[in-house]
Amino acid sequence: MPGTKRGPQSGPQQDKTAPFAYDGLDRVIHEKARLGLLTSLMVNPEGLAFAELKRLCDLTDGNLSRHLQVLQEAGLVEITKGYDGNRPHTTCRLTAAGRRRFVDYLGVLEGVVRDAAEAAGDKYAPGARRGVLPA
Numbered sequence: 001m002p003g004t005k006r007g008p009q010s011g012p013q014q015d016k017t018a019p020f021a022y023d024g025l026d027r028v029i030h031e032k033a034r035l036g037l038l039t040s041l042m043v044n045p046e047g048l049a050f051a052e053l054k055r056l057c058d059l060t061d062g063n064l065s066r067h068l069q070v071l072q073e074a075g076l077v078e079i080t081k082g083y084d085g086n087r088p089h090t091t092c093r094l095t096a097a098g099r100r101r102f103v104d105y106l107g108v109l110e111g112v113v114r115d116a117a118e119a120a121g122d123k124y125a126p127g128a129r130r131g132v133l134p135a
Contacts, residue, residue: 022112029076
């Protein structure tokens with residue numbers, strides 16, 4: 001209907017009175033560094049070494065350690081410490097619960113993008129080339 005405001009597509013747990021609250025945007029996951037870490041681990045289900053995660057996410061040792069601690073305490077990642085020869089070796093991987101929680105989070109994030117794209121019009125519609133607007 002013309003002049004009617006339209007909210008986002010509602011999921012089964014979406015609050016109909018606050019359609020833009022996006023309660024599914026998990027604060028543990030939503031932090032930039034942790035989002036990068038979880039994405040890296042999602043793409044590498046066998047896990048990644050600490051040094052590789054550090055490189056992929058451009059984090060310092062201290063930042064990476066702290067973010068991994070938060071993710072581990074939330075049950076999203078498991079950390080295995082051992083040795084490779086005489087050198088300490090730490091491997092990180094998503095837990096099954098972490099994978100499910102991250103996929104759920106991505107579903108909510110897709111809704112945010114869809115809602116914003118619909119509000120902005122076709123030039124920002126999903127599927128448009130990133131950074132390139134139609135003429």
